[in-house]
Amino acid sequence: MQSLQMQLLHLLQEDCRLTLEQLATMTGSSVEAVGSMIDEMERTGVILRYAPVINWDKTARERVEAMIEVRVTPQRDQGFDAIARRIYRFDEVKSVYLMSGAYDLLLLVEAHTLKELAYFVSTKLSTLEHVTGTATHFVLKRYKSDGVIFEGKEDDKRLVVTA
Amino acid sequence: MSFDPTRYLNPAIAAVPKSGIRKFFDVAATMPGAISLGVGEPDFVTPYHIRDAAINSLLDGETQYTSNWGLLSLREEIAYYMENRFGLNYDPKNEILVTVGASEGIDLSLRVICNPGDEILIPEPSYVSYAPGVVFAGGTPVPMPTYEENAFALTPEAVEAAITPRTKAIILPYPNNPTGAVVGKEQLQKLAEVFIRRDLIVISDEIYAELCYSPEGHTSIAALPGMRERTFVLNGFSKAFAMTGWRMGYICAPAAFCDVMCKIHQYTILCAPRQGQVAAEQALKRGREDGYADVARMRESYDQRRRLMVKSFREMGLSCFEPLGAFYVFPGIQKTGLSSEVFCERLLREHRVVCVPGTAFGASGEGYIRCSYATGINQLSEALERMSTFLKHL
Numbered sequence: 001m002q003s004l005q006m007q008l009l010h011l012l013q014e015d016c017r018l019t020l021e022q023l024a025t026m027t028g029s030s031v032e033a034v035g036s037m038i039d040e041m042e043r044t045g046v047i048l049r050y051a052p053v054i055n056w057d058k059t060a061r062e063r064v065e066a067m068i069e070v071r072v073t074p075q076r077d078q079g080f081d082a083i084a085r086r087i088y089r090f091d092e093v094k095s096v097y098l099m100s101g102a103y104d105l106l107l108l109v110e111a112h113t114l115k116e117l118a119y120f121v122s123t124k125l126s127t128l129e130h131v132t133g134t135a136t137h138f139v140l141k142r143y144k145s146d147g148v149i150f151e152g153k154e155d156d157k158r159l160v161v162t163a
Numbered sequence: 164m165s166f167d168p169t170r171y172l173n174p175a176i177a178a179v180p181k182s183g184i185r186k187f188f189d190v191a192a193t194m195p196g197a198i199s200l201g202v203g204e205p206d207f208v209t210p211y212h213i214r215d216a217a218i219n220s221l222l223d224g225e226t227q228y229t230s231n232w233g234l235l236s237l238r239e240e241i242a243y244y245m246e247n248r249f250g251l252n253y254d255p256k257n258e259i260l261v262t263v264g265a266s267e268g269i270d271l272s273l274r275v276i277c278n279p280g281d282e283i284l285i286p287e288p289s290y291v292s293y294a295p296g297v298v299f300a301g302g303t304p305v306p307m308p309t310y311e312e313n314a315f316a317l318t319p320e321a322v323e324a325a326i327t328p329r330t331k332a333i334i335l336p337y338p339n340n341p342t343g344a345v346v347g348k349e350q351l352q353k354l355a356e357v358f359i360r361r362d363l364i365v366i367s368d369e370i371y372a373e374l375c376y377s378p379e380g381h382t383s384i385a386a387l388p389g390m391r392e393r394t395f396v397l398n399g400f401s402k403a404f405a406m407t408g409w410r411m412g413y414i415c416a417p418a419a420f421c422d423v424m425c426k427i428h429q430y431t432i433l434c435a436p437r438q439g440q441v442a443a444e445q446a447l448k449r450g451r452e453d454g455y456a457d458v459a460r461m462r463e464s465y466d467q468r469r470r471l472m473v474k475s476f477r478e479m480g481l482s483c484f485e486p487l488g489a490f491y492v493f494p495g496i497q498k499t500g501l502s503s504e505v506f507c508e509r510l511l512r513e514h515r516v517v518c519v520p521g522t523a524f525g526a527s528g529e530g531y532i533r534c535s536y537a538t539g540i541n542q543l544s545e546a547l548e549r550m551s552t553f554l555k556h557l
Contacts, residue, residue, distance in 0.1 A: 002463060007463070007467070011467065014540075015540060015541070018540070022471060022544075025470050025471050025474045026467035026468070026470055026471050027467065027470075028470055156206070158202050158204055158206070159188065159202070160188060160191040160192055160197070160199045160201060160202065160517060161184055161187045161188040161191055161199065161201035161202065161517060161519060162184065162188075162201070162202055162203040162204055163182060163184045163203050163290065163291045163292070163340075163523075
């Protein structure tokens with residue numbers, strides 16, 4: 001049996017529109033206990049926001065995504081944190097990870113057009129002090145993200161009524 | 164004179180009625196937009212690592228028969244699992260038989276014990292196959308109603324009262340489909356005392372053993388003193404591991420019983436399908452390593468939905484016994500004045516929600532409906548809303 005916190009997080013991750021009453025019933029707790037646990041998690045940054053998972057490819061919006069490997073020179077006392085902060089402040093940068101292996105930072109970058117993205121890499125990212133190299137990989141198709149399958153859906157294949 | 168095939172049929176078998184579930188299936192299948200709470204199987208797909216094991220087995224060319232008993236490596240995993248989860252000790256060599264679903268287990272166990280005229284006690288409401296299985300085996304089914312006021316559990320007094328000199332065995336269907344009832348250890352001990360004193364064989368259908376929401380969890384009657392020797396434990400992978408379509412079950416019983424069951428199995432089935440066995444073995448192997456995490460994850464999700472269902476039905480003003488097992492709630496609809504069947508038919512036609520009338524599970528199911536909560540939370544919420552509207556306008 002998971003703790004109340006874990007149960008709430010998993011339920012909210014699945015569907016953050018569940019009401020406090022529903023969450024309380026489903027976890028066998030009181031509305032008050034669930035409410036204060038969620039407040040606490042919001043306050044301490046366990047829950048950062050409630051956002052839908054969107055398949056932008058099904059919208060009219062023009063959009064290019066790329067994964068960019070970045071090699072940097074770590075700074076004395078700051079390691080990679082200072083340069084990561086410089087990078088993640090750009091609106092184009094959706095995710096930043098510090099990686100083990102052949103490069104240091106992995107970015108997920110989003111722009112409206114290819115040109116815009118190329119401009120970002122060549123003029124903003126590559127020119128940053130301590131950035132020693134980049135390799136840009138364009139995303140062609142998103143199959144699955146955050147545990148959600150994007151292309152096609154696994155239908156309910158069960159018979160309508162069974163014993 | 165034209166040829167009449169029915170003249171050649173075995174009348175006892177021809178007379179067994181078709182499942183009451185079937186009728187609903189036929190109506191529901193023609194209704195677009197219907198939400199089904201009538202499904203008796205998990206809404207999870209078999210975990211991928213299990214499917215992957217079967218895929219790899221095919222890629223490796225494992226397409227041959229296995230031992231009649233099932234793969235020894237699978238039986239060893241089952242032996243470990245039964246000991247680890249339920250404290251039961253069975254020898255994988257001659258006390259565990261891998262079957263085509265627990266359904267085959269019902270058939271085999273009944274066939275090896277039934278002599279013509281032997282009476283088999285069947286607590287009801289319960290799964291639709293028991294009584295027909297007894298008839299097919301040449302025995303006489305004796306239904307024993309259970310009641311909401313006893314939490315749909317079997318009482319020692321009711322068992323005593325139902326026993327005649329012809330009574331051979333009893334089917335113990337807990338956790339129960341359709342009521343969701345469980346029988347705790349204390350109550351089981353009282354029942355075991357009667358079973359031993361009155362020399363009954365017990366066929367314990369424990370297919371829902373892993374879906375038990377009481378803090379003490381499931382107790383197998385075979386774990387109680389004096390019961391192992393007279394008990395057939397039926398179990399399988401369908402409910403615990405979301406593997407219904409694989410048709411993988413097993414029977415644990417003393418060697419003398421297994422030996423005869425294996426004879427029928429050998430001559431009629433030969434062996435359970437190999438890829439199913441490989442998949443089942445993977446399910447248990449991974450479980451042994453991670454503490455049966457797949458099962459725990461699914462159980463918790465069912466438990467959350469179970470609470471939501473019970474609360475919602477009670478808010479609608481229906482009597483709703485709290486089920487502590489399986490994935491069904493069995494609310495009482497007596498106050499509507501409708502029969503279970505009419506209630507379900509109208510609910511389906513007028514509000515497009517499929518439930519199964521309690522009478523499909525025995526006459527004592529009249530006044531109740533079975534609602535499965537093995538369905539996504541959004542669908543459940545929508546179905547509950549529709550039912551609430553239906554009740555308000557009755």
